Amino acid sequence: MNDDKQPVKKMSIIVSRGSLDGIYPALIMANGARMEGIEASLFFTFFGLNALANKTLDHLKVATVGNSALNMAMSMLGLPMTIPFPTVMGAIPGVSAFATHLMNKEMEKLDIPPVREFLELISDSGGKIYACKLAMDMFKLKKEDLMDRVDGVLTVGQFYEESAGAGTHILFT
Amino acid sequence: MNKTIAGTEIDVNEEGYLTNASQWNEAIAAAIAVEEGVGPLTDAHMKVVNYLREQQAKGAALTIRSMGKSGVVTTKELYDLFPGGPLKKSSKIAGIPKPVGCI
Numbered sequence: 001m002n003d004d005k006q007p008v009k010k011m012s013i014i015v016s017r018g019s020l021d022g023i024y025p026a027l028i029m030a031n032g033a034r035m036e037g038i039e040a041s042l043f044f045t046f047f048g049l050n051a052l053a054n055k056t057l058d059h060l061k062v063a064t065v066g067n068s069a070l071n072m073a074m075s076m077l078g079l080p081m082t083i084p085f086p087t088v089m090g091a092i093p094g095v096s097a098f099a100t101h102l103m104n105k106e107m108e109k110l111d112i113p114p115v116r117e118f119l120e121l122i123s124d125s126g127g128k129i130y131a132c133k134l135a136m137d138m139f140k141l142k143k144e145d146l147m148d149r150v151d152g153v154l155t156v157g158q159f160y161e162e163s164a165g166a167g168t169h170i171l172f173t
Numbered sequence: 174m175n176k177t178i179a180g181t182e183i184d185v186n187e188e189g190y191l192t193n194a195s196q197w198n199e200a201i202a203a204a205i206a207v208e209e210g211v212g213p214l215t216d217a218h219m220k221v222v223n224y225l226r227e228q229q230a231k232g233a234a235l236t237i238r239s240m241g242k243s244g245v246v247t248t249k250e251l252y253d254l255f256p257g258g259p260l261k262k263s264s265k266i267a268g269i270p271k272p273v274g275c276i
Contacts, residue, residue, distance in 0.1 A: 028275060028276070031237070031276065032275050032276075034252070035237055035258065035259065035260055035261070036258055036261070037256070037257035037258040110274075110276065111234070111236040111238050111239060111274070111276050112238075112276055113238055113276075117238075121237065121238060121241065121248055124241070124247070124248035124249045124252070125237070125248055125249075125252050125259075126252055
């Protein structure tokens with residue numbers, strides 16, 4: 001039991017994956033932090049930039065290949081979640097789109113916003129949204145290719161500077 | 174648990190949320206707001222508080238997203254009005270249970 005409870009003051013969340021299921025946990029954790037009065041910043045790097053690029057962010061897909069836990073999604077079809085979902089099936093055209101459709105529908109029921117609206121919500125709540133400079137260069141992206149709520153394009157060093165302070169937790173997703 | 178606030182004895186849970194909504198009044202709301210560091214309640218605060226009470230009475234699940242879309246307050250305004258926990262603090266002041274959702 002930790003008697004000397006130091007509150008979490010800030011969450012700095014690194015988002016490195018670009019599938020729908022790779023992005024949402026980070027958005028939910030950042031928004032949840034703000035709702036608790038905890039500062040939040042999101043640093044999108046590598047494939048995470050998929051969630052900031054204007055051309056792609058409204059069309060993120062659930063990863064159905066190489067996702068050995070996709071049996072969880074069976075419950076969305078009213079089936080037992082113990083039914084296996086062979087990963088080769090995930091490669092069939094339309095399966096990822098269908099899984100994405102199912103998940104979006106379930107999330108809407110829970111009042112979880114689409115990615116763009118979610119980023120706007122986090123930004124309105126005072127959360128910061130950053131893109132990784134190195135990943136931007138790698139994927140040939142410019143600041144103007146990103147959605148308008150991006151607060152800046154940072155180097156790794158600048159991100160760590162931005163995260164400074166006792167009570168900050170850095171989370172890699 | 175009992176607590177005396179604004180000269181009235183009220184029932185609260187261990188986190189200070191009212192457990193009997195009928196005991197709520199504006200004087201109690203004002204006193205909780207001061208305790209929570211929200212300060213004196215303005216008309217803008219009261220609009221949110223009254224909206225929360227209406228929604229709670231209807232049995233609606235309250236989320237930060239639904240608040241922002243309510244037309245009563247924008248997300249930015251809500252964070253400015255109730256710093257340090259917009260939905261938690263406004264709910265406590267409104268005398269309704271602590272919101273249980275993650276959104």
